[in-house]
Amino acid sequence: MTGYAIEVEHLKRTYKTTVGVLRRKVKNVEAVRDVSFAIQTGELFGLVGPNGAGKTTTVKMLTTLLIPTAGTARVLGYDVVQEASSIQARIGFIFGGDRGLYWRLSGIDNLRYFASLYHVDPDVSRKRIDYLLELVGLTGRGEERVEGYSRGMRQRLHIARSLLHNPEVLFLDEPTIGLDPVGARELRLVIRNLQAEEKTILLTTHYMFEADELCQRVGVINHGEITALDTPQGLKKTVRDLSVIEINVFGIDNEHLDALRDRADVDTVSLREHGQKQTLLIHSPHGSEALPGVMETLSGLHLGGVTVREPTLEDAYVRLVGGEA
């Protein structure tokens, strides 16, 4: 067996939908066109993309809920179509949102029920439920009915449920969607702790800062295809040219401007003026690394504030998906 927990090769999934009520026309929608990637054991991998890019469809194929139209995928070495049941016992998954729990039952009842479905031994499950409730921060709230839970609590219960049988691989599909900032931050902490337990995690999200913060590698998916796959740093490098050094100056002369422009590590220099204050906008392919040199060139001048705006993963993403939200 390879060291890959998840292997995807040329995965494809097409949907047929019908348009119209009386005279129905059939339309073919390619949700996933051609997706290939591999995830190492113990890796926290992010799949990012706009709505409708194919993230959830890909996850559903990997969790044996959807049969691919073409291509192959293996989870822990098992084929997702032929050996589905071997996979099911070893993975956990959550889909963001309010549904997927029995509202009329308590949190603990939900967990007990699912634990039995996962064939977890009753003695084991009792202890594990206590542990998991603590892990996701729901200790003491387990006896309440899920219909009284906040959205964040439900999301956290989802995560607890996905861990009941101690799976090796976790699929988290947009886990923080719809959560308030505090709730989302708490959830991300839980996810980070999970990764510390050496679980392989595939996370989908369309919050770039989340992928940047959590993931070791990120795959960008758009229109059903992977358009980029790299570490967050690697992706950010592709938009290096977007780094801007902004320096406020008070009266800069042409000599200094020319000296700046002549620097090898400087692309363009532009000047914004407002009254007495001038702001230099320096574009450099080396980003913030060009700063010391620039400062030297400008030595002797009276300088105001200095800002270096680094490109974010969001900038990289926006460029990769062509500005679609």
Added chain:
Amino acid sequence: MNLDRLRANIRVVGYAFVMTLKQNVIDGFIIFTILIQPLIIALLALWMMDDQAASHAIFIVVGSGLTGLWSSLLFISGNSINVERWIGTLEFMVAMPTSITTIIFGKNLAHVSQSLISMLLSYFLASIIFDLPLTIARPGLFLLSLLLTIVAFVSFGLIIAPIFVMNPGVQGWQNAMEFPVYILSGFLFPIALLPGWTTPVSYVLAPYWAAKALHGASSGESSPDSILIDLGILIMFSTVYILISRRLFKAMLHKTRVDATLGLQ
């Protein structure tokens, strides 16, 4: 199936049973279907019978209980898989080491068991409020018939549930299937009232044989032998249902994965 797996599956059935009951206690629709409707039907029948009510009391009690059983099977058990889809838990059910058939079996067991309450309530209505004689002529055979009726209804539920998932259009016919079975199975009046050509249709319905056995045992009008024959036929139906259900579930699991209908779109 080794012992561990068997024990695990029995536990699943137990949990599905209990959790279903817990959730149903608060459901207005379910309470109506298994309590109110059969009760009103019993009331109606008792009043319509007027002076004959005394001699037909047990017949009406059993018959109205059966209407509750059938309506519960049709509307509640039939939807047992679809309900999971609407709540959003079907995807999890399907990706479990536990076979979804086991889960649905546990749910159906709960539904059928709770619908037996309708028979109990009609019994109390007739005996306490109407003060009618309610002796069961052959209690042993009656109990056996009741048990086998439960088995038959649960296994029938295992057939309609996947069909309702694979073919959601069929659900629109649920309403149309309620009363005809009351009529053709002879729940509250003998099928002799119906034209002769409908009799073969009645013979194909498991509820008909259940009603025949239960009415025969409670009223004492059937001989033990004929009741046993009715029960034998009922067992045969149940076996056929269980065998078909395995294929249906497999087909359903495949179809929903191909059509992507496990979750709501």
Added chain:
Amino acid sequence: MNRPLVQNVRLFIDGALLSYIALFRWLRPAAYLASKVIMPLNQILFFTLLGMYATGRDNASFYVIGNALQLTAVSGIYGVTMSVGGDRWDGTLPYLFGTPANRAALFLGRAFFHILDGMLGVVLGFFWGVVLLGLDLSHTSLPTLGLIVLVTTLSSSGLGLLMGCLSLITRNIMFINNTVYFLLLIFSGANIPLDSLPLWMQSFAQGLPLTRGIAAARAVIAGQTVHDVVPLLGGELLIAVVYTSLGYALFRWFEHQAKMRGTLEAI
């Protein structure tokens, strides 16, 4: 002052048609067929056969007529009630109550197409009665019967409008719908002759829709003329007016309460 009138009529029709379509949008033609053609047949068959078993084959007509007319309650209760309450479930109540639309036109419009629908159901019921159960309409003045059907449908819809307002307040409306529908089977005289019921129940029955309509229909089919049933028709019409007015009053009160208490969006 023609424009407000025209506006109100338009509002009436549009609201009526749209709420009707909205309610049935989930039904495919086949399912609509099942509910319009097969369900009435089922109900009439079941209760008539039960009645024949209980009181003898000769009494079939008694049950057929009663149950055919009782079918108005299907569209009256399920259709109209859900129409009024439908906005609550769709979450459109705040939008509705925020408009200057004439409330009467709005309210009554909800019932309009269901009245047509309901009458169609009864006609189909009578059809099945004649074809399958030997109902004899040869002595009947059909226009009079038609009038009885119309008036009875109006009164069932009145009940539906009233119950629709209940649906704005409580979550368990389907439970109430089903229970009332089935209770009508007992108390309207559809299946049980009124004089077999205890006295207090008879008085109760007189306050319900359907009771007089069914009695009138039985009389007319037996050969009586329209003049003989005028008192019954008048009574049924009065019930229609009373229930509708009560419903409308409740509807306005609900809007006022909800706006005062801020519970318009609450479900």
